[in-house]
Amino acid sequence: MKIKNILWLNAVLVLIVMFAVTAPVNAGGKVYKLGLSLAITGPTSDAGNPYAKGVEDYFKFANETKILGEDTIDCTIRDDQYKTDITKRNFEEYLDEGIVMYLNYSTGSTLGLKRDFEEEKIAVLPASYHAGNIDNSNYIFLPVASYSEQLVALSEYVVKNHKGGKAKVAMFIHPSAFGRGPVDDAKKAVAAGLNMEIIEVVEHGKDLDNSAMLKRLMSKDVQYVLCHTVQSPVATMLKDSSRLGLTAETYGEKGKLTFLGVHYTGGNDLIALAPDACEGYFWTCSFNLTSEKGEGTTKQLALAKLYGRDDKAANSHNYAAGIMVAQVTTETIKRVKAKGKKVTKENCYNELNAMNGANAYHPYTTMGPVTYSKTDRAGVDMLQIYSVQGGVFKKIGTPIQSEYMKKIK
């Protein structure tokens, strides 16, 4: 009899403990797990660091303002130091935690883990806009137009605004798959009729002096240099060009070089590295910049202020990019919930694919709407051309979209 009483007492205690542990979770709604692995330190962390802050801040904001009602998002953010092996380990641990979507970072790790994403059937939004990411992949969604699309759009801009015969261009690219990928697409665009001549493709190193390269390009009558790399080598090249008196003062100035670049070549980091020499540099980006006041950038700055971010992070386009992927992810979960479905990997994936037409999503951080489908894996197709004027990036014209990219796809 005594033993029976003790057993009853134990059972009641176990129930009380279970209730005590689970009660707060039930009371606060469901928690949806997400994971982000990126370079907060190590190579490219100048981009990764503000990107991580953008993601973190927006999810905090979404939870605090109850965008998902009583439900919340729990996104684990881990530093992988730009090392694919660490990214893979992070991703596997996130899977064990039950993530419903995954946010990745670099081109190398996105390509390296592509098969894993397919096997796990999980939607992935990387910070790399490499077109090769979405080749033979059903689960990778580029947040904005691919580097290829940006480079081709920039080439079209060159041709459209070039005076005289055929525009002669050189490509200044990163010595990696990230750098080389878009060059082939630019060549295809030329083959498809884009009226320009690619005189040379330069894969840069850690150069302290680009005089030889710049003078060589001049001797071949190159007029435009299209860059697809990171900011540091572009900054050194721009300084050398400025010193040699080779930089065009106006767009397409004859006998001078006009420099233009794709996403990761520009932004405030370029201005910080080459404050004077980058004047007149043209740059494509799908994000709103805080140097151009607007509703979106006001919200971005307010978010940064709310969570105590410094000016550098608040005004970084990488911070905007981080906010944007968090916005898309939150919106996807919200739509799954609105349809009365369970928030799972499969339902999130299907919801992303349905994000088009009337269901297109308009984040405040981008130049245009995010649209995805089974055949369209690039979110924002619109690109804005910016140019450095008086030490800040200013909009040039209205957003554009590549025409030749559709022809060569």
Next chain:
Amino acid sequence: MSYFFQIVVSGIVVGSIYALAALGLVLVYKSSRVANFAHGQIIAAGAFITFFLTVNVGVPILFSFLASMIITFFLAMSVERIFLRRLIGEPIISVIMVTIGLASIIDGLIFITPFGTENFSFPHFLPQTPLSLGGVSISWTQLVGVIITFILIGAFSWFFKKSTIGISMRAVSDDQFGAMSVGISVPRVFGLAWATAGLSAAAAGCIIGNITGLNFETLQAFGIIVFPVVILGGLDSILGAVVAGIIMGLIQQFASGYLDGNFGLNGTGDVMPYIILLIILLFKPHGLFGVHEIERV
């Protein structure tokens, strides 16, 4: 013809800066036979200290430059005192592994600060109009960089040849036990070698940072980029580092100027120095100015 001379000038400029960046590696190797894999991090630290003093504290840049050299002098000396002193007499590979660990620690420390993940540039302190002569151009930053390089290299050469401490350092480099037996303090010499290496690294960091802008990854990469210079020069020769630096700079610029973009070639400016290095080492395995030691048993 101005194209040719521009390449020569650029090659000498780049080569001189390589020589200065390589100097710290040579100094440490000369006294302790250790390749310091944390050298790039010290280069970056020197540049960031100068920037911090100039921009955040408001010290004039010339004094910041000198102060950063003094700070890294004592910083490197402390590193030697704390981490490496107890390894005297241990296998060289152990010391090398410690320098690799040290590189990770300094990386981590720099990433705690904004310098790890943000980009900066030094405020202008030299005229912006370059010096031009007959179509050949050189910026004031480059010119001052070359002058500082040659002053420092001259000073170090004198130091090793004429000063008592310098001669002690050479003695330790030749034979640690022999030097100890005549009363030279080997730990003191090691500390001094690291300290002078730190000083030269800070100078190199400031010059490179002025040219490329302040980006941690770019700056610390120079610790590795200059390894071929050190090997070609003969590991423990200051003159070797200068000659090899300039050879490497010239090869890089000539390859970039005359081979890249022609004959379907690209990126030869980066590869060619290594090819030439391998060819020279085939004939002179100890480098251009390295000492061929003969061990009698």
